[in-house]
Amino acid sequence: MSSELEKIYDPKQVEVDVYNKWNQADAFGADPADPRKNFCMVIPPPNVTAALHLGHALNNTLQDVLIRYKRMGQYATLWMPGTDHAGIATQTVVEKRILAEEGKRRIDFERGDFVARIQEWKDEYEATILQQLQKMGCSCDWKRTRFTMDEVCAKAVRATFFKLFSDGLIYRGKRLVNWDPATQTVLADDEVEHEDVAGHFWYMQYPLVDAAELDGKHITHVTVATTRPETMLGDTAVAMNPRDPRAAVLVGRKVRLPIVGREIPIIADDHVVLPDPESEDEKAKFSTGFLKVTPAHDPDDYQIGQRHDLPMINVMAPDGSISDRHGWDDCNTPEAENLVGMDRFEARAAIVEFFRSENLLEDIREYNHSVGHSYRSHVPIEPYLSDQWYVAVKKPLPNIPDEGLIEGTDVPIQSLAGIALTPLLDGRLKFTPERYASNYKNWLENLRDWPISRQLWWGHQIPIWSKPGKRPAENVDGIIYREMETDEGVITYACVAPSHDKLEKQIEADGFVRDPDVLDTWFSSALWPFSTLGWPDVTPELKKFYPGDVLSTAREIITLWVSRMVMMGQYCVGDIPFSEVFIHAMIQDGQGRKMSKSLGNGVDPLEVIDSHGADAMRFTLVSMTTQTQDVRMPLAKMTLPDGREVNSSPKFDMGRNLCNKLWNASRFAMMNMLRCPSWSQIRPTENLADVWILSRLNGTIRDATLALESYRFNDLSEKLYHFLWDDFCDWYLEIAKARIADGQRTPKAIIAHCLDTILRLLHPIMPFITEAIWEKLNEIAPVRGPGDMHAEELLITAQWPMADGETIDPPAEGAFDMLADLIRQIRNIRVQHNIAPSRKINAIAEAIEGLSATEILVKNVETVKALANLGELKISYQEIPTPDGAAAITVGGVKVYLLDVVDKQAELDRLKKQQETLTKGIKGVESKLANEKFVANAPEDVVSRERDRLEEMQRDLAAIEKTIAALS
């Protein structure tokens, strides 16, 4: 590489070179033997379903900013990378693709072959994802890359499952799943599409077994309203609200279920909506006050069934037809037998017809409601009862003294839910922004047992084997047996510990069959913070880097993922996996819609990197990270140099422009590094611009560090942007140009030092460009700061700067602001009076002895001359008559006349406008100060600031009015 920077910043080559350089230096590598304080983050493992989108780019940029900041803060850092197998989601995308491309369904494959096909997909996308992360500049320790289904993670899954099983926290229970009768598969909730359907409410009468007297009326039946008459075959109760006036008489009685003849109780349950024909509430409007309860075919009814210990009668076969072979054992009447084998919709019609013919159909009303449909077959899904494995989350942990309940909840302190909740309550776990803590808390407080089995092929197969009959008599190390009473009699379940392949073979030879189901994908992600470190083995990594520090993620998985990581970290390792959770905003498109493939409004990070560069993308993303929950990214089509038309956003221009600015400022700086003095040779300097820029520099270090520590990312980017662009480039470098031309060497050293610090401060956000410039700067000015030390070779591991409070100088900043104000006003006059930019004009200042403005001006005549393009700037301590053709400026009580600018009218207009503004301002402040209560109640510094302001405005106004008088 040459030692001069190219004229235009080209991210492409720089990004590749710099990334290679970091890799060669193993700059991302984490060393468990590193004695320094540790800082660890785990990446939220992206799903291997698809390539990364802009939301990933955002989250991973933020994590990279944090890890780079900590790395420069000289922590022993680890950022653990990896991907998630994402059970249902991945299996579904692969199934879809195979169906579309080959017309084959999953059941056309052997399990192993199908899993191999998913594995291929996973390999492809995992590679893509990791490459994307690297292109973005992520500084993960890649050699530690994990996958939630790799051997290391699988061992942790097995160990956790075994521990839970041993502790009696895993049990077999019934659960209603979303069943697709057409494809005969289970669907996840998000695979169910809700469609509005024009349906009916059928009002059906159920005769009372014994007639009742109610308000003097003879009652022979109750009327239930239902949208699904066919499920009545499985009814096991009729429920009514206990507050219903009729409840006192009717609850406890029985009705005889038509068709089936089953006697079922009338029970009281709060869930039932009281009837109210006038109500806005649809349910109340249609309700009769009596609800048929079918626990096996409706989620709500299932809950009611649980509460009242009702039998669950499944009346359907997996294909959705009426069946007496799946749990319905009182199908004895001819009417009922007649229905067996009918499709559920045929049965609906037949049942309605039966009620009609028996005069039991009281009414039919039209009703539009939403019905869940399978996203695959588009038929209505059937809530279907099945056996599943559960984790008991509120059961007290065994072998631990009972500590009671968490206050105000039914959560035992020593339960899985409890140990996830306590760290939040005692302050060990913190959310930023804080409001998200309540999400976490509410969810855990109302947590229900966690169903962990999934009827899928892609995932961790459940390590349980079963066999009908009683358990073997003798205990075997590595196996836990448990007998359970089921519909089919006693079954023995055996859970096998990890790394006992022999045992597995043995029990299989003995007739035990492994459960075909796999674990919920969140089961393995819950272990991510420690499975990746080798747990259950006590590895050096686990000892050094667990517990970790920060988790950065999106709000939608606070419950599913974050809470479970805390729960499992506490349960398995005995500590929380991180102490801070940062929740970032969701990126939406310009219309506030979620970015998605189907809407075609997604932005591909790699395309942004192609068009703007990775640093530019990162800077823009960081600057958009405010504490709000959504952030909009207006989209624009863009054509890349290679002709691709891609989605992009003008927002990225900001980042790109800043890169360019930094690049060029660095070029300029380095062009002027010849004979650059060392730091000790130039300090202290008394030049106002020097003092000012060093004050601003240190203020910026302080602000940037604070912003990082408090996750105020937009603040961080804004402060750095402002310092680099406005303070350093627009002001300091412009002033330095003239001074350097004048032979001064001090600005060179200050430029070198500022650039050094700017690179350090910007590095976490824009790692590539800063590292590239750093290399050049090291060649040209290796010594450039306090202590006259050689700068570190690599920026990525260089020291994060410390703010020097002594250098922060508010009076100097005030003085400089005044000077800048004067310069701006002169430039303004030049524009308003149409003075050619090249024309130098002369000026004379009417200074007043003792005024601070006078002193500032006198000391900085050369600066003003250079930046305002003045020929001469004379200082007069005597009052001077307003010169003919002059324009006047007043700043801090000092009047400056710009000579021979002629245009009298323009000058009068300008002055009158200023007069107006000042008069208004003075009036405002005067009335404020005239208010006794203000003077009495406001803090002293606020009052005195107002007084100073008034005085200054009055002085300036007087001067302006004098000039106006002289001109007119």
Add this chain to the structure above:
RNA sequence: GGGCGUUUAGCUCAGUUGGCUAGAGCGCUUCCCUUACAAGGAAGAAGUCACAGGUUCGAGUCCUGUAACGCCCACCA
């Protein structure tokens, strides 16, 4: 239904314990290819801080209510 967020310049957004003469980037207007940068420089214009009340010496900021938009969760006999 429960929880939460947003509403500030034409657009996208800042504005941390009330002190604001309300800021930034883009866009807009005028001038400038000045030897770091036209992806640039200089100077500007642009806002009843959604609405209505209240607290306060003082409200974009705190409280109450209203409206619109949006997100998450649950549910829909």
